[in-house]
Each structure stands twice: as structure tokens, then as C-alpha cells.
Amino acid sequence: MRRTCDGCDENKFIHARRPDGARLCRWCQINDPAWAKPCGTCGVTEHLFHRGLCGACALAEWLTDVLSAGTGAIRPGLAPLYDCLNATPDPVATILWLRRPSPRRALAELVEAVGPLTHEQIDALHPRFFAQRLRGVLVVAGTLPPRDEHLVELEDWLCQRLAQIGDPAERGLVSGFAQWHHLRRLRKDSARQPISQGQAQVVRREIGMAIRLLAWLREHDRSLDSITQLHVDSWFTVRSRMRASLSFLRWCVRQGHVGSLRFPTQTQEQPKHFTDEDQRWHAVRRFLHDDTLPTPVRFAGLLVLLFGQPVARICRLPADRLEHTETGTFLRLAQQAIALPRPLDILATDLAGGRRGWAPVGPETVSPWLFPGALPGRHLSPSMLGRHLRDAGRDIRGARNLAMLDQAADLPAAVASQLLGLSVRQATRWGEWAAAHRAAYAAELVRRQVQKGVDLNQSR
Numbered sequence: 001m002r003r004t005c006d007g008c009d010e011n012k013f014i015h016a017r018r019p020d021g022a023r024l025c026r027w028c029q030i031n032d033p034a035w036a037k038p039c040g041t042c043g044v045t046e047h048l049f050h051r052g053l054c055g056a057c058a059l060a061e062w063l064t065d066v067l068s069a070g071t072g073a074i075r076p077g078l079a080p081l082y083d084c085l086n087a088t089p090d091p092v093a094t095i096l097w098l099r100r101p102s103p104r105r106a107l108a109e110l111v112e113a114v115g116p117l118t119h120e121q122i123d124a125l126h127p128r129f130f131a132q133r134l135r136g137v138l139v140v141a142g143t144l145p146p147r148d149e150h151l152v153e154l155e156d157w158l159c160q161r162l163a164q165i166g167d168p169a170e171r172g173l174v175s176g177f178a179q180w181h182h183l184r185r186l187r188k189d190s191a192r193q194p195i196s197q198g199q200a201q202v203v204r205r206e207i208g209m210a211i212r213l214l215a216w217l218r219e220h221d222r223s224l225d226s227i228t229q230l231h232v233d234s235w236f237t238v239r240s241r242m243r244a245s246l247s248f249l250r251w252c253v254r255q256g257h258v259g260s261l262r263f264p265t266q267t268q269e270q271p272k273h274f275t276d277e278d279q280r281w282h283a284v285r286r287f288l289h290d291d292t293l294p295t296p297v298r299f300a301g302l303l304v305l306l307f308g309q310p311v312a313r314i315c316r317l318p319a320d321r322l323e324h325t326e327t328g329t330f331l332r333l334a335q336q337a338i339a340l341p342r343p344l345d346i347l348a349t350d351l352a353g354g355r356r357g358w359a360p361v362g363p364e365t366v367s368p369w370l371f372p373g374a375l376p377g378r379h380l381s382p383s384m385l386g387r388h389l390r391d392a393g394r395d396i397r398g399a400r401n402l403a404m405l406d407q408a409a410d411l412p413a414a415v416a417s418q419l420l421g422l423s424v425r426q427a428t429r430w431g432e433w434a435a436a437h438r439a440a441y442a443a444e445l446v447r448r449q450v451q452k453g454v455d456l457n458q459s460r
Contacts, residue, residue: 003023
């Protein structure tokens, strides 16, 4: 029954009453000293979870019962899992999470397995999100070695797509393109740092387009070794196919699978989507001073609006990129650090101080990322951060394009490359676009002034 809680004065479901008759909701009861009692096992005085046990003792008892299948003896292979889950900073949240039907079934599967814990055992668990969270807990605790999850998912996806190709020759072509053109490079990159979700998506798109091209040739009674320039030109009449299939066709030419072909020149067009300058600075002021927005959203929005950083790169910023010295606060986006002015440095300090993942499960560790995600040890996904920024009412794409034009117009290409994380070629291209954009803007101002003068003469 909903009543006004005497602890927080809010209309909530009443969970308990104090001896003096005061009504309390669940959270006020947990924090009320009158309900604190000594634990029957460890003797600590706090709000007991059940059966006279505090949260930590109740979690230890429950884990022992589940991981031993009721025998009381946990097999050696699951001892690291017990130690990892039992080291949580919030035992009550961990119990409530693990007592759900899906986690209980997954833990029962682990109990029935034999041998030490491996990534392959975690891969077989369902549901998938529970397996991902449990894997993150075990990796953070050091029980499992870290691995590149995006690369593993990409390799699994490739196996499934190859199995769907009926023609062995086509399957061999796609497999060779995927292995030698993409995966060899990604595995090399993964040895330095995990690949991003965007990198994996690009590979999926190009492999999928290669499969579509081979199917299109089959529909036209052609194979890849008999393709002609006419077929290439006909395939590229659909513009969306150009970027995604050029890599495959050029790889086929280099490997000798097809003869000499001419491909359309691929040029990167100037961005056309820009937000208004006044709207951009209005958004900057809101992110700087609106305390109702979460600190991560405010700081990420300012990195987009002021420095033109893409959301995918912001999510992957390690915590050690933020440096505090006697002279100020610095953020290293690329080779050279950028001095953060006030109040941006205050936001950065608040963000670094409150850095912790959203999953209250596993050992209490500080996240290595500036923007921790929902999974232990993982950063916030670009799609989630982009959603938060859009919910704040910001045109991310247009604002970033305008910020990049401003930076490119004010900084030499070499400096922009070292500060903003662009290649020199990209910085040069943005500088050319900035010059063209300003010239077009000046021409538009002149046109408006001329038109205004004509209208004034006509009115006279």
C-alpha cells in the first residue's frame, strides 16, 4: 500500500514500521539505525538481509549452496568464481542479481561442467548479457585472461556467414578476403588495444557486400573470373555499393582472381550537415552550467562541441589521458595534451573522481576508462553515449562538423593532427573544407547585403 514515507516524505510503498509507529519505505528502512542488528555469523551491526545474516554473510552462504549443488563443497575449478563474486562491494545487489532465474540456470550449468573456468564455458552460457557481465567480472578479477570481444564476435559472425554460402569457390574467395585483407590486420591491431565496434562494423559491411556481389553475378549467369568492365559499371550504378565493395574487387585484382578493371575514383565529399553557430554556443553554455545533466554527458558533449571529437573516440578515452598538474588540468586526445580551461577542468575532475562502472558486481575496482560502461572493465558504448547526447537535445553530427571546421581554420594541419588525433591528410582536408565554407559564408553575407539594398531602393 502506498503511503507517505516518514523517512523521505515521498509517496511510496510502505515496507516496515518503526517501534514508534513511523512508516518507512524499503530504502529508508535499510538506512534506519533502528533496524540495524548484529549479524549472527560475523557480528557486524547493520541491516540484516535474511535469517539473521548481513548481506556479505548471506551472499557467502548462498554462493556456497549454489556452486556446490547443495553439498557444501565447491569444486576447485569454481573456487575463483566464488572468490570473485564474494568480493563485491555491494553484496545485496549481487544476491538480487544472481537469484534471478537466468543467472541461476547459468550458474547451474557451470556447476555441471568440469575443469577450470574458460572463456569457452562462458560463451556457452545463456542469456548472453549475463554471460558478458560474468565474463567481465572474472576478467577484472584476473580469473580469466582478457580477450578482444569485438574480434571474437566478428570471427564467430564470419563462420556463420561462410556456412551460409553454398558454392565452395565463392566460400573460398570470401574466406580469403576476410582472413588476409581484414582479420590479419585486425589481429595485429588487437595486440596493441582491442578493436572498436566501428572497425568490426566496417568489416561486416565489406564482407556482406562481397557476398552480395557474388550472388548478383550468379543471378546474371556470371562468375568472378568472367566479370567484365560492363558488369563493374552496372554494379556501381547503386552508389551505396561503391565504398563497401571496392576493397573486395581491388583485392581480387591483386590476387589475380580477375583481370584488369577500372574502378571509379572514390572522393570524400565535403560535409553538408552543420548546426547553427548560435545553437552550438548555446549548447556549450548548457553543458557547462546545467547541473541537471549527468557529468559524463556534459563532458562528452563539450568534447564534441569544442574539439570536434567523434563519440566513438570519446568512449575509448583511457582514464590516464586526463592529467592533473600544478599548472592545471590537461587532456591528451592525441600526441600533445590540451590544457582545459575553467570550468571544463572542474567537470573533468568530477568525472575522474566518480569513475566507476554501472555493474555493482565483482571486486571493487576503479574503471580504467573515463566513461565506464554497464559491463565490468568495458567502456561506454558509442551508441549509448550518442543516445544520451541526443536526449540532451543536441545535433551531434552537425555540431561536430562545425567544431571541426573552426579547429581546422585556426590550426595548421600538423598541429591539428597532434592535438585532435587526426591524420595529417584528414587535417589538411578539413582545412580545405574550412576555407571553402568560410568563402561560401562570406559570399552569402554579401548576397544578403546586396539583396537588402535592392529591397530598400525598391521601397523608396
